Amino acid sequence: MGIYQEYKEKLPLSLFEEVKEKTKGMPASKAKKVLARVYKAYLNAKVEAGESVGLVAAESLGEPGTQMTLNTFHFAGVAEMNVTVGLPRIIEILDGRKEIKTPMMEIYLKNPYSKGKDIKRLALSIKETTLKDVITEVSANIAEKKIEVKFNKENMKEIGITSSHVISACGKAFKGISIKKTDDGMLIKIKGGEDKINEVYKIKERIKEVYIKGVKGIKQILPVKRGDEFIIITAGSNLNEVLGLKEVDETRTVSNDIYEIANVLGVEAARQAVINEVNKIIEAQGLNVDMRHIMLIADTMCFSGNIKGITRYGVVSEKASVLARASFETPIRHIINASLVGEVDKLSSIVENVMLNQPVPVGTGLPGLVVKVRK
Amino acid sequence: MSEVYLNGKFVGEVDEPLVFVEQFKSERRKGNLSENANIFYNDRSNDIMVESGKGRARRPLIVVKDGIPLLTEKHISQLEKGEISWSDIIQQGVIEFLDAAEEENALIAFTEKELRSEHTHIEISPLTMFGLATSLIPYANHSPAARMNIGGKNQKQALGFYVSNFLTRMDMDVNLLHTPQVPLVRTTMHDIYSDEKHPAGQNMVVAVMSYEGYNMEDAIIINKSSIERGMGRSSYYRPSIAEELRYSGGLVDEISIPDKDVKGYKSEHDYRHLEKDGVIYSEAVVGEGDVVIGKTSPPRFLSSLDEYNLAAATRRESSVSLAHGEKGVIDFVLITENEEGNKLVQVRIRDQRIPEVGDKFTSRHGQKGVVGLIVPETDMPFTASGIIPDLIFSPHGVPSRMTISHMIELIGGKVSGLAGRYIDGTTFHSEPEEDLRKELLSLGFRENGVETVYNGQTGEQYKAKIYVGNMYYLKLKHMVANKLHARARGPIQLLTRQPTEGRAKEGGLRLGEMEKDTFVAHGASLLLKERFDSDRTIVPVCEKCGLIAIYDEHKNKSYCPICGDVEITNVEVSYAFKLMLDEFKSLCVYPSLKLKNKY
Structure with a gap:
């Protein structure tokens, strides 16, 4: 036990435990050698003080980015289930966009369902159903201010809803109408006088979008088998509601919408999501970027508690130095705003010092030497 | 309907x-x-x-x-x-x-x-679907279309014999190949546009092999003796023009040797080639900075007050001289008058261009390359029959580009040279490759064009048989002599005090934003500072108001134009930063510098 004690403080706990596990049953002298080498390797992997980690991270991600522009496959998948990949996706993530192009979820299921039980019904119940999915025809009668809707019974049966269900959903959605059930659909009558004729048209169009069943925002569903379990891939994302479903394994279900993750699960989860999403894209392109660069970028985006994109509105606007902010897009705005409040630039970062032609405070420019003058 | x-x-x-x-x-x-x-x-x-x-x-x-x-x-x-x-x-x-x-x-x-x-x-003819330049490529139907486009483009840049009255012309930027030849492997289009009147290349003996690694990445190797025999030699012509302009107030430029009291007088040495009329004589050997046409202009901005001022009345030097890096021999001097009746002097400068490392050559198949090495004939590889190639082409240029026409032309040129007749390589109805091979065999060579070749330095026989033949090669107008550029110190821009840009202005090579980032990434802080020192200045800063103060050289004293005689400290910054502060001031933004000792 004695040999381990020395390194317990020196090595990070997880690494220490791993080495301890692996060297179990080894002769003490051999284990000691292993520990010494692990410690040496650990020291080598450490970043030295004054290393410009941010710039190296930017270069490490920017260089493969230039190669990605040459690869023109920016979308993957079939027409309905399109996923943004490649450079546009990376830009989307790093810009911290609120509205992403193709929101997507991977829904993992709890045991009986993950084995395929009720998978189709479950998937359909998650999918957002609007009126237009369960009807065949909508026709308006202006003179009588009536709208006639014909149901698609087959679709309704498949989704598992009845016509009365649909009628009540429609009834809740609009004010000033009355709905009557007919043989193959429903008849909507708009209450009021002649002035309501315009309403007929409006309602005729809007009624198609009336929410009937499922999870809002889930546009498409695709149950697939991954490994030996079934999961549901969706186009459109609604983490909040999906995680609430009792069949869903909330520990593994993910969305690719980082903003949504931040809102539902908090910023730490969002940080991990940034890392995972960027890594996913980079790996898909067959490129190789050290994890720590991506982690640093994710940290930069998330450390304020909210997601900040790497844009002039995001992390750049948080920079302490006026000159640094001004050197990155819209300089005049920054200078004028700085002059209004009398901002002071401490010249403590790189860009400002390059501008003034002073040694930049990284690497060899970081340490200062003080000479003690003997009197 | x-x-x-x-x-x-x-x-x-x-x-x-x-x-x-x-x-x-x-x-x-x-x-x-x-x-x-x-x-x-x-x-x-x-x-x-x-x-x-x-x-x-x-x-x-x-x-x-x-x-x-x-x-x-x-x-x-x-x-x-x-x-x-x-x-x-x-x-x-x-x-x-x-x-x-x-x-x-x-x-x-x-x-x-x-x-x-x-x-x-x-x-x-199927040839009509190509343009002129593309139809000049032999066996083009054997190569990818993209390569043939490049090949066609390259031919437009080839040096040749562009007009026969070049001696009486004053064209800008002219190149003439000294001993141009008609291609041995021809297409119908060569006859149609009568290439024998203006050929644009030379037939060279080409060996497809590597040589000491000096033909990596599309480089070619050239036989020094071939160059000495005149292969690829060309002349470069450029006119210098001066005009006696008339200005308002009856003032006129004067073409003559400038007087010594002229503003901006260069040095006697620079004017040494000028004859009495202020124009250089023919066949003078001139170099960088030498005056070709001496000219003076009347003083600029003559105000009424200056008329009595003796110093202001002196004329300005405005001679035409050779730019940085130029050299040559005066080929032709022309003194005439232009449409406005002004005296016009044109001087044509000629410069012989002998192929050197870095000059660009190409075959007609989009297989361009620069000279990587010039090898003495004694060191060149030679075939069993004693043929020494003029040019060595790297085989690595072929597989990825798939220029089969290049390879067929090589064999075609070989047959042409041996049989003493032209080979028709017209796209789509050329002499078939099989016939060429048969003829080559009947001429006593290997059917596939390869030959036993010996190392020119050791005399050892190469293990591989080398593909040797004859090809039409073109010298392209891109020559290093026009492009080579480096600078340590040199001219700076007036506004920014940073080095000028571009070869013509003897400019610096920019260390750009991304290059800067690499310095930062390495933590090479002081090296970065040194690199960006080109516009370093020392400015006096007023400690009280933080604005840039004035240094009075007469009194050897600095003072602040606002605060007067207060404490002034000299600070070293880039001149670009000083300019930026000025620009802030023009925006009515007060950039106050708060000084603190760093050490």
Whole structure:
């Protein structure tokens, strides 16, 4: 036990435990050698003080980015289930966009369902159903201010809803109408006088979008088998509601919408999501970027508690130095705003010092030497 | 009913569009309608467009009737004898020009072999689908189209014999190849554009092999003795022009040797070549900075006060001299008058350009390369029969680019040289490669063109057989002598005090934003500072108001224009930063510098 004690403080706990596990049953002298080498390797992997980690991270991600522009496959998948990949996706993530192009979820299921039980019904119940999915025809009668809707019974049966269900959903959605059930659909009558004729048209169009069943925002569903379990891939994302479903394994279900993750699960989860999403894209392109660069970028985006994109509105606007902010897009705005409040630039970062032609405070420019003058 | 449009304007309707179109065409072929008119029936919109205007790209095709071309052997023999001409067969309706629209209605056969009864036209030659430069590439049907485009483009940059009256011309930027040759492997187009009158390349013995690694990445190796025999040698001509301009107030430029009291007088040495009239003499050897035409101009901005000022009345030096890095020999001096009646002096400078490392050469197949090494003949590899190549081409340039035509030309050139006849390499109907191989065999060489080659330095036989043959190579106008550039110190810009940009201005090579980032990434802070020191300045800063103060050299004292005699500290910053502060001030933003000792 004695040999381990020395390194317990020196090595990070997880690494220490791993080495301890692996060297179990080894002769003490051999284990000691292993520990010494692990410690040496650990020291080598450490970043030295004054290393410009941010710039190296930017270069490490920017260089493969230039190669990605040459690869023109920016979308993957079939027409309905399109996923943004490649450079546009990376830009989307790093810009911290609120509205992403193709929101997507991977829904993992709890045991009986993950084995395929009720998978189709479950998937359909998650999918957002609007009126237009369960009807065949909508026709308006202006003179009588009536709208006639014909149901698609087959679709309704498949989704598992009845016509009365649909009628009540429609009834809740609009004010000033009355709905009557007919043989193959429903008849909507708009209450009021002649002035309501315009309403007929409006309602005729809007009624198609009336929410009937499922999870809002889930546009498409695709149950697939991954490994030996079934999961549901969706186009459109609604983490909040999906995680609430009792069949869903909330520990593994993910969305690719980082903003949504931040809102539902908090910023730490969002940080991990940034890392995972960027890594996913980079790996898909067959490129190789050290994890720590991506982690640093994710940290930069998330450390304020909210997601900040790497844009002039995001992390750049948080920079302490006026000159640094001004050197990155819209300089005049920054200078004028700085002059209004009398901002002071401490010249403590790189860009400002390059501008003034002073040694930049990284690497060899970081340490200062003080000479003690003997009197 | 179809609508008919003449040059885009509606003119009427016809009941039977197809009949109308056929009738139109037959009348045109008979000569009752202008052969410049083209007709197009659009069956989707059911209307007929007749075009007769300018600017349509049209091409000639042989008319086909019932699967038989109208052009007969008789026509050809008559053409050969000169009994009829091109315009005669057009008038006969044997050949007609189609524009892009009428082509849509035509079915054009590529060769006679595939001709069927539905065809309306047949190509005169498949060569007509290429442009001039592309048709000059032999065996082009064996290589990718993209390469042939590059090959065509390259030929436009080749040095040759562009006009025969070059001695009397004053063209800008002219290159002349000294001993141009006609290609041994030719296409029909060479005859059509009479290349023997203006050839643009030379036939060289090429070996496809590597040599000491100096032909990596498309480089080529050249035999030094071949260069000494005149291969690839060219002359570069450039005129210098000076004009005696007239200014307001009766003031005039004067072409003469400038007086010593002229403003901006260079040095006696710079004017040494000038004759009494201020113009250089022919065959003078000139170098950088030498004055070619001496000229003085009247002083600028003459105000009424300055008229009495002796210093201001001196004339300005405005001579024409050779720019940085230029050299040459004065070829021709021309003294004349221009349209305005001003005296005009033109001096043509000639510079011999001997191939050197970095000059660009290419074959006709988009296989360009720069000279990587010039090897003495004694060190060049040689074949068993004693042939020493002029040029060594790297085999790595071929597989990825798939320029098979390049390889066939090599064998074609070899046969041509040995048999003493030209080889026809016209695209699509060239002499077949198999025939070339057979002939090569009958001439006593290996059928596939390879030869036993010996190392020129050790005399050892190479294990591999080397592909050696003859090829037409072109010297391209991109020569290092015009491009080589480096700088340590030099001119700076007036505004920013940073180095000037570009070779012509002896400029610096910019260390850009991303290059800067690499310095930062390495933590090479002080190296970065040193790199960016080019516009370093020391400015006096007022400690009280933080603005830039004034240094009075007379009193050797600094003072602040606002605060007066207060504490002033000298600070080292980049001049660009000082400029930025000035710009802030112009925006009514007060940039106050708060100084603190760093150490």
